[in-house]
Amino acid sequence: MSDLFIGLMSGTSLDGVDAVLARFPEAGGAMQSLGHAHQPFSKALREELLSLNQSGPDELHRAALAANALARSYADLVAQLLERCALRPQDIRALGAHGQTVRHRPGEFDGIGYTSQLLNGALLAEQSGISVVCDLRSRDVAAGGQGAPLVPAFHRAVFGRADESLAVLNIGGISNISLLPADGRTLGFDCGPGNCLMDAWIAEHQGQDYDAEGSWAAQGQVVPELLLALLAEPFFAKPPPRSTGRDLFHRAWLQQHLDRLSTTPRAEDVQATLLELSARAVADSLRSEEQVLSRLLVCGGGALNRQLMQRLQALLPGTQVARSDEAGLPVMEVEAAAFAWLAMRFVRGLPGNLPAVTGAAGPRILGALHPA
Structure with missing residues (x-):
């Protein structure tokens, strides 16, 4: 067979x-x-x-x-x-x-x-x-x-180690994470939007399918009022098990928050804020689970977004953020x-x-x- x-x-x-x-x-x-x-x-x-x-x-x-x-x-x-x-x-x-x-x-x-x-x-x-x-x-x-x-069971089978606590983060349209502590337990949940909102925004304003390496987001500044409003979405406070999708995180959801702002931000500032939202959704999730990780292996299309990878590393200073290629399986x-x-x-x-x-x-x- x-x-x-x-x-x-x-x-x-x-x-x-x-x-x-x-x-x-x-x-x-x-x-x-x-x-x-x-x-x-x-x-x-x-x-x-x-x-x-x-x-x-x-x-x-x-x-x-x-x-x-x-x-x-x-x-x-x-x-x-x-x-x-x-x-x-x-x-x-x-x-x-x-x-x-x-x-x-x-x-x-x-x-x-x-x-x-x-x-x-x-x-x-x-x-x-x-x-x-x-x-x-x-x-x-x-x-x-x-x-x-x-995917967490697969991640445990392929990436899990008895001598290291690590996590595997997939960043597609939605991001999801697998926690693989050295004690053999396997945990996992959806973090929130990965690329879906960033892709929708750049398609509308730049005519591009995605923000290559996060270069457009890097030209903008995070809008604190918008970021705080987006992070107030109740999904982010839900304990695992939890999952989500485009049913929640879609263009109209973003527009509701944009309409409530005191001033209209530049398009590139919105893109920078959406990238920060994706990074914060991951970092805040890891903090809420109180996980001490030596490595975060990132896969999916978001792993190719250099600006997003840099923000993840900045938000997780005690954890090495790397692509899954380094563990033997390419990101895509x-x-x-x-x-x-x-x-x-x-x-x-x-x-x-x-x-x-x-x-x-x-x-x-x-x-x-x-x-x-």
Whole structure:
């Protein structure tokens, strides 16, 4: 039986899809990352996925078509990765496919709530020729959990050390952190907005998809009145388990706070404030958990934002802030590799969640299978 798995991840940053080919030896031992590929979304698909984060006309129809388009995008990227690695579909045991989160409301409305990741898993299985494990968050939510974050268990398996207390921070559209103390415990939660607000603001004012290296934010000054108002959002005071998404942190949320300011700030000052918000959300979370960490390993697109990395280091003077590359897994591969790991756990009948992280009633095997 093959020990090769592929993980597919498209996150809240909406920058596209990452695929990682990984080997998980049956007899145990370290994961091997064997290949990585990335494909940006088309402009039309990106705009439609972003639009579907809010209620709108004919959204059931539009969501179904977007799920099909996403499956085709995933399948195209899988084919590229297989060709690059000189492999055939039958060489792969399974794909772990995240899908695109468009709603995340665990515990709300009826006491259970829901989380929704768009993806036509059946179409992906048809087009890729590989068994697909998807819908990886719903079982945790059904068991009373947040359905997120799911990566801390993977982070413990890959980065955890018995002689060091460290943390792994993923900065995508939303930021989430895994705390990996040397005593073997694993904790984790969402911190708050990562890139989502910064990306929205620079797209509106500069026509750019993202603020490369945080250079535009570096030209501005933090607006204290705005920063304090943003940090007063009740989410930041919630104890774990906690998770969030674009349901809360979106452009209209920011506008509500801008409208209440005594003066209108410059656009670059708002960008600087949003970057500071992302950094403070992480630093304040770590302080509230009273964790003493030797290292903070950062992955995701935010790890490429030099200004944000510098602010994290300034706010965490006793902790070495570094990219995950230094621990052996490049920043843009970590999340996709985690979903390869979750597919492996499903196939081998092993739980993928950590109740201490998500708040679920117990360990659960996560996902639904579409056989090849």
